[in-house]
Amino acid sequence: MSARAILLGFLGAAFICGVTYFNDSVLYQTMLVGNHMPMSVFGSLILITLVINPLLKLLNSRFSLLKPFSSKELLLIVALILPACSIPYSSMMRLMPRTLMLPHHYAKTDASWKIHEPDGSLTPATTLLPKHFLADPDVNDGNALIEFVQGTPLGDRKHISFSDIPWAAWRRPLAIWLPLFGLLWIALTGIALVCHRQWAENEHLPYPIVQFARSVLPPTDGSANPIFRKRLFWIGFIVVFLIHANNYLCIFYGDYLIPVRLTIDVLPLSRLSRTFMSGGGWILLFIRIYFSAIAIAFLIPTDISFSIGIGPYLFTFVAGILAHYGLSIYAGTELSPKMCNAFVLGGFMGVFAVMLYTGRFFYFNALRAALGGKNEAGVPSSGVWGMRIFLLAFTVLITVLTLSGLDWQLSLLYVSAMLIIFTVFGRIIAETGMFHLSPNIYPCVLIIGFFGEQALGIHILAFLFFLTSIFLLDPRECFMPFIVNSLEISRGAGVKARKLLPVVAIVMILGLGISVPVTLYFCYSHGVNWQDGFGSSMVPHMAIDGTLASRVRMIAQDTLERAESVKGFQRFPLIKPDRNFAWAFFAVFAAVLLFTAARLRWAWWPLHPVLFCLWPRYAGYMFATSFLLGSLIKMLAAHYGGSRLVNRLKPMMYGLIASDMISGLITILCGILYYLNTDKIPKSFWILPG
Numbered sequence: 001m002s003a004r005a006i007l008l009g010f011l012g013a014a015f016i017c018g019v020t021y022f023n024d025s026v027l028y029q030t031m032l033v034g035n036h037m038p039m040s041v042f043g044s045l046i047l048i049t050l051v052i053n054p055l056l057k058l059l060n061s062r063f064s065l066l067k068p069f070s071s072k073e074l075l076l077i078v079a080l081i082l083p084a085c086s087i088p089y090s091s092m093m094r095l096m097p098r099t100l101m102l103p104h105h106y107a108k109t110d111a112s113w114k115i116h117e118p119d120g121s122l123t124p125a126t127t128l129l130p131k132h133f134l135a136d137p138d139v140n141d142g143n144a145l146i147e148f149v150q151g152t153p154l155g156d157r158k159h160i161s162f163s164d165i166p167w168a169a170w171r172r173p174l175a176i177w178l179p180l181f182g183l184l185w186i187a188l189t190g191i192a193l194v195c196h197r198q199w200a201e202n203e204h205l206p207y208p209i210v211q212f213a214r215s216v217l218p219p220t221d222g223s224a225n226p227i228f229r230k231r232l233f234w235i236g237f238i239v240v241f242l243i244h245a246n247n248y249l250c251i252f253y254g255d256y257l258i259p260v261r262l263t264i265d266v267l268p269l270s271r272l273s274r275t276f277m278s279g280g281g282w283i284l285l286f287i288r289i290y291f292s293a294i295a296i297a298f299l300i301p302t303d304i305s306f307s308i309g310i311g312p313y314l315f316t317f318v319a320g321i322l323a324h325y326g327l328s329i330y331a332g333t334e335l336s337p338k339m340c341n342a343f344v345l346g347g348f349m350g351v352f353a354v355m356l357y358t359g360r361f362f363y364f365n366a367l368r369a370a371l372g373g374k375n376e377a378g379v380p381s382s383g384v385w386g387m388r389i390f391l392l393a394f395t396v397l398i399t400v401l402t403l404s405g406l407d408w409q410l411s412l413l414y415v416s417a418m419l420i421i422f423t424v425f426g427r428i429i430a431e432t433g434m435f436h437l438s439p440n441i442y443p444c445v446l447i448i449g450f451f452g453e454q455a456l457g458i459h460i461l462a463f464l465f466f467l468t469s470i471f472l473l474d475p476r477e478c479f480m481p482f483i484v485n486s487l488e489i490s491r492g493a494g495v496k497a498r499k500l501l502p503v504v505a506i507v508m509i510l511g512l513g514i515s516v517p518v519t520l521y522f523c524y525s526h527g528v529n530w531q532d533g534f535g536s537s538m539v540p541h542m543a544i545d546g547t548l549a550s551r552v553r554m555i556a557q558d559t560l561e562r563a564e565s566v567k568g569f570q571r572f573p574l575i576k577p578d579r580n581f582a583w584a585f586f587a588v589f590a591a592v593l594l595f596t597a598a599r600l601r602w603a604w605w606p607l608h609p610v611l612f613c614l615w616p617r618y619a620g621y622m623f624a625t626s627f628l629l630g631s632l633i634k635m636l637a638a639h640y641g642g643s644r645l646v647n648r649l650k651p652m653m654y655g656l657i658a659s660d661m662i663s664g665l666i667t668i669l670c671g672i673l674y675y676l677n678t679d680k681i682p683k684s685f686w687i688l689p690g
Contacts, residue, residue, distance in 0.1 A: 001495055005073040006503060009080030010510060016040055016081065017511040019672075020088035021519045025529045029671040030664050030687050033085045036481040037209050037292065037435035037657075039687065041081055043665030045074060046658050049216050054224055071217035075493035076500075078213060079486040083185075083504050084511040086479040092181065093519040094535050098528060099469050100173050101148050102540035103129075104137035113544060115551075125544045128462040130405060132176060136169040144169035151527030160525045162517060170520065177470060178512060180400065184418075184471065185508065187393035188480045191423050193386025193497055194366050196487045197379070198359040199430050208299050208433025210488045215654050227651050236655030237662075240291050244663035244687060248670075251683045262289040276313075279320030280330070283621050284312055290626045290688060292660040295653035296433045297630020302638075303599070304432050307608040309628030311615030315343070327580065334538070335442060335465050335546040337449030340616055342584035344441045345449075347612025348424045349585075350592025354609065355427055382497040394419070406463055407568050410447065410456075414464060417443035418471065422480040424613060429481035430488070432610055436619040436689060438476050442468045449585065452576035453550045457563035461550050465543035473539050476619070588612050622689045660687055 020032040032040045053068040060067050087093060107113045107124040114122040126134060137145035144166040147153075152160045199205045216225050227233050243260045250259040264287040270277050297305035319329050322339070329339035356363060365377035370387035394415065401411040425437055444464035453461065483504075490500045528536050554560040566574065595609040614620050637645045664687040671682040684690075 001076060001499055001503070002073055005069075005076040006080070009077045009503070010507060012041070012044070012077060012081040013084035013507045013511055014514055017084060017088045017514040018518055021093060021515070021522055023668060023672065024089050025094065025532065026522055026526055027671050027675055027682055028529075028531060029682055029684050030667050031089070031690065032668060033089060033477050034688060034690075035436040035476055036429055036485070037212075037661075038082075038085050039661050039664030040668065041078060041085065042213065042657075043661035045078060045213060046216055046662055047665070048074060049218050049225055050228060053218050068218065071214075071219070072493040072495075074217055075213070075489050076495055079489040079493065079495070079500060080503060080507050082482040082486045082489070083479060084507050086185075086477050086482050087508070087511040088515045088519070090474045090477040091479070092477075093515050094532075095473060095539050096177060096470055097135075097148075097170075097519055097523055098536055099466075099540050099543075100133070100170075100177070101135040101137065101145060102528065102536065103134060103544060104145050105149050106541060106544070112548065115548075125548060128459060128544065128547055129466055130463075132172050133466060135173050139166045139169035147524050147527075149528055152524050160521070162521060165517070165520050165524050174516065178516070180397070181471075182508075183393050183397045183400070185479050185483075187390050187397060187419060188422055188426075189483055189501065189504075190386045190388070190390030190393060191419065192426060192480065192483045192487055193501075194363065194383050194390065195359075195423070195426065196484070196491075196497075197383050198362045199427070199484075200488055200491065202362065203358065205430045206300060206433070207430050207485065207488045208296055209429065209435060210485055210492070211299065211433075212654060212657055213489060214492060216658065227654060230651035232649065233651040233655040233658075236295075236652035237659040240656055240659035241663055244659070244667075248663075248667055248685050251685055263287065264289075273317075273320075275320035275324065276316055277320070278323040279316040279318065281313075281316040281320070284316060284624060287625045288622055289629075290623060290660075291656040292435070292688065293623045293626035294630040294633070295656040296435070297627040298634045298653045299650065300431075300433055301608075302631050302634050303606055304608045304610060305627050305631035305634070306606060307611035308432060308434060308614050308620075309624050309626075309631055310607075311611040312620040312624040314611070315615040315620075318343075329584075333542070333546050333549055334440070335444055335468060335542055336549070337445050337578045337581040339580050339584045341441055341445045342449060342581045343588050344439050344613065344616060345446055346585040346588030347592055347609070347615075348421055348439075348441060350589040351424050351427065351609060351613055352420045353589075354592065354596045355424075385498075401467075404463075406460065407571070409568060409571075410460065410464070413447055414443045414467065417446050421472070422475075422478065425475065425478060426480040426484040428610060428613060430484055434610075434614060434619070434623070435481075436476055436623065437478070437481065437614075438474065438617060438619045439613060440617045442472050444468045448578075449581035450575070450577045451571065452574070452578065453554060454557070454559040454563050454576060455566075455571045455574035457566070458547050458551045458554070458560070459564065462543060462547040465546045469539055469543045473542070474534075618689070663687055 016032060023029060023032045030039065032038065048069060056066050056068040103126050107126045113125040115125055115127070117123055135144070147166075152164050154160065200207070215227055218225055243262070246257060247259050247262075250257045265285070266287060267282065267285045269285055270282065273281070297309065319340070322329055327339065329343070332338040362377045362379060365375055366379045366383045366387045369375035369379055369384045370391065375384065397415050398408065398411045401415065402408045406414070421441060421443065428434055428437065444467070447464060448456065448461070456464075486500075486504070487497060490497065530536050551560065554563060563574070592609040592612050595607055595611070598605040599608065633649075634646060637649055641648075667685050667687065674680070674682045
């Protein structure tokens with residue numbers, strides 16, 4: 001571990017944590033992170049290997065200190081930066097401050113956020129949540145809330161200062177939620193350490209994103225990678241770069257340039273199938289082309305890429321068939337036990353069960369060794385310590401939630417479900433390379449679907465909904481896939497986990513120390529980003545809206561008083577699962593097992609069970625066509641040219657990814673420079689889904 005690589009890893013993480021919120025929420029352009037293959041990281045990696053390293057090699061002949069970066073140094077830099085990418089925006093700082101403060105705003109402005117008490121008085125709905133969970137809106141004579149919503153008056157100043165942030169309003173909730181995030185990250189790191197050896201060496205998962213990073217690394221002398229001398233690489237790179245450059249310039253010079261359409265409207269095809277349209281098929285009739293997704297689909301096994309691509313179409317037909325029989329799978333609020341949620345939760349739980357069964361000998365021995373028993377499966381010391389770390393963090397998480405007011409039984413169920421979901425995220429990124437994960441599945445939905453509202457009560461429901469709003473509503477940049485790829489990258493760099501992880505921990509602390517004040521600064525400087533309807537309007541509403549809807553139902557059913565009076569095991573006699581939710585969950589769970597058995601039994605079986613984890617929702621709809629195109633290109637290449645042609649085309653696919661990454665990085669830098677020079681917000685341009 002060279003000091004230069006560690007220093008650049010720290011600087012890179014600090015830059016991402018310091019600039020991401022400004023870029024994504026103030027400038028509102030191509031996201032600096034945005035998914036689990038961040039353009040800022042991998043674009044910079046390509047830039048270093050393609051431009052900076054050859055320049056350093058040239059200068060090294062005169063200045064011996066300016067030696068080129070080795071592949072191990074670059075891998076270490078990426079391994080340190082990736083985990084910190086989970087902090088500054090989508091999966092943490094985009095939602096957490098707004099979820100902690102904006103409920104107070106809606107309690108004042110939304111008449112439905114009032115609870116009618118028996119004495120006739122009205123109580124703000126925010127009283128359903130523990131007071132210390134939320135930011136204090138009354139600090140600074142109520143300006144803590146007002147300035148968060150509207151921005152701080154500047155007077156004669158051009159910018160506010162960090163001292164203008166009402167820190168007293170945030171100290172208590174941040175002292176609760178930041179350690180909870182830390183515990184979650186520690187538990188997931190332990191799981192990643194346990195699973196890494198099994199996935200990488202026993203099951204030989206491809207880690208496609210890591211595979212791409214390795215493909216562009218320099219050789220030992222620091223010169224450009226041989227892939228940069230491949231003609232097909234540059235054909236793919238230049239074509240895609242010119243398309244993005246042309247489309248970017250079109251937003252400024254639309255009167256002179258013609259955009260290359262990467263979205264094709266085929267809505268007239270809707271007449272071909274009423275069933276397809278009844279299931280919401282209109283969204284799939286806007287064909288979207290994403291070059292990185294096409295390339296990833298080509299690089300992974302065809303059954304996986306085909307399954308990811310065809311899944312949303314199959315889901316739409318299933319939804320349409322059920323709609324024909326009067327079953328709306330989308331009926332209900334976002335955090336209610338809807339059938340569409342059950343269809344994906346069943347897939348996640350099924351994949352987790354298969355994962356446990358496949359590696360049962362390894363995982364059992366890791367657990368036994370962690371508890372002081374024999375290690376008969378050759379579990380490395382990192383796996384044993386990973387299991388110990390996981391067990392400790394898991395126990396502390398449950399204890400903290402229990403002390404906060406949740407029954408220990410529900411704490412156990414919630415934390416277990418949350419960790420299973422994140423673990424499957426890690427499995428998906430290692431096996432498929434699907435870098436955009438947003439399946440919209442939540443532990444609270446699983447608990448409510450099988451317990452029923454009447455077994456929980458509104459205060460427990462509010463607690464569960466609020467936890468989910470903080471941790472899981474937008475997992476597109478969540479920690480687990482980053483740490484999974486980071487461990488695999490560090491393995492290629494020859495850095496052991498026991499050396500890497502302490503440095504990663506310091507990087508995460510640094511990232512929090514930068515992201516938290518920077519995010520609050522821009523919130524109070526510019527006010528809430530109301531263009532972001534999901535983060536500013538939907539998410540802060542979800543916990544209270546879901547709780548109030550449940551309260552109305554329980555009052556109508558005369559179950560509210562009893563539900564509020566029971567605790568612990570007293571809840572179990574009141575359990576009443578949602579029938580539609582339950583059968584949808586178990587149907588998909590069984591389908592995962594059947595598909596897994598079919599893959600093991602028949603070599604020709606075309607579908608992978610990951611289909612059931614990614615078939616609905618935003619990411620699936622956005623990337624379905626691109627994954628189908630990638631799988632089709634690979635099938636045609638294999639059919640007409642065999643493995644030789646497939647291998648020849650790989651450099652072109654790497655060129656597509658590299659061009660997306662470089663194009664995204666350039667547009668981000670151009671937007672920032674434009675703002676700094678003109679003090680105007682640049683026009684939005686997106687390479688990958690926003």
